[in-house]
Amino acid sequence: MYSVIILAAGKGSRLNLGYNKVFYEIKGKEILEYSVDYFLKDSAFSEIIVVTNDRDLNHVKELLAKKDVIITLGGITRQESVYNGLKKVNNKYVMIHDGARPFIDKKDIDNLKKEVKENACVLAKKIKESLAKTSFGNLKSYLNREEYCFLQTPQAFDTDKIFKAYELAKTHENTYTDDASLYMEELSETVKVIEGNELNIKLTTELDLRILEVVL
Numbered sequence: 001m002y003s004v005i006i007l008a009a010g011k012g013s014r015l016n017l018g019y020n021k022v023f024y025e026i027k028g029k030e031i032l033e034y035s036v037d038y039f040l041k042d043s044a045f046s047e048i049i050v051v052t053n054d055r056d057l058n059h060v061k062e063l064l065a066k067k068d069v070i071i072t073l074g075g076i077t078r079q080e081s082v083y084n085g086l087k088k089v090n091n092k093y094v095m096i097h098d099g100a101r102p103f104i105d106k107k108d109i110d111n112l113k114k115e116v117k118e119n120a121c122v123l124a125k126k127i128k129e130s131l132a133k134t135s136f137g138n139l140k141s142y143l144n145r146e147e148y149c150f151l152q153t154p155q156a157f158d159t160d161k162i163f164k165a166y167e168l169a170k171t172h173e174n175t176y177t178d179d180a181s182l183y184m185e186e187l188s189e190t191v192k193v194i195e196g197n198e199l200n201i202k203l204t205t206e207l208d209l210r211i212l213e214v215v216l
């Protein structure tokens with residue numbers, strides 16, 4: 001059995017909707033409901049933990065009122081939100097997923113389920129464009145795109161180990177934007193990379209919205 005933490009405690013500031021982007025509605029369903037519904041339908045997931053914030057708590061409670069999920073509060077950063085979610089987990093394995101990623105491919109989840117029994121694992125996608133180092137001033141250096149990837153979610157872990165990694169990260173205030181990186185750095189452990197579906201995009205900008213309106 002697996003648990004999943006679905007993160008929805010952000011603000012969606014880059015999308016600038018005036019409300020949290022995970023509540024944007026596409027085809028009669030809010031973004032957050034797509035991933036919640038996916039995991040509800042998969043009987044291997046016995047525990048679905050949705051992480052929200054104070055401001056959105058009432059809305060999330062209403063939206064998910066008829067669904068068998070645990071709702072908990074997150075923190076200022078994604079990292080704090082995950083840590084709060086992890087405190088609720090009871091299964092041996094946990095997947096951590098961005099609520100802002102509504103397009104979930106069954107094949108990706110099946111791959112994670114299998115692999116996590118051996119290794120922590122992360123979905124990733126290949127880079128199509130040329131890659132360079134810059135802070136949008138001058139170009140600093142050329143990077144070989146074959147040596148890099150974009151990390152996606154879900155990411156899957158042994159619960160005790162990822163919890164330990166989060167506790168370690170707290171002691172020296174290192175910050176990360178994803179869980180596999182935190183796990184690798186804090187525990188010096190291997191994380192297996194699994195190529196995921198390209199449509200598993202994280203709703204961040206207007207372009208992502210337009211794509212999701214077509215594919216969902």
Ligand code: CTP
Binds near residue numbers: 009076079082
């Ligand atoms: N998230 C969270 N708690 C936070 C920040 C982010 O649970 N304190 C969640 C978001 O709700 C989202 C996921 O982490 O599902 C990925 O974060 P991101 O895409 O950065 O979402 P936001 O932080 O909401 O967006 P922005 O950075 O544009 O404000």
Ligand code: MG
Binds near residue numbers: 010
């Ligand atoms: Mg953010």
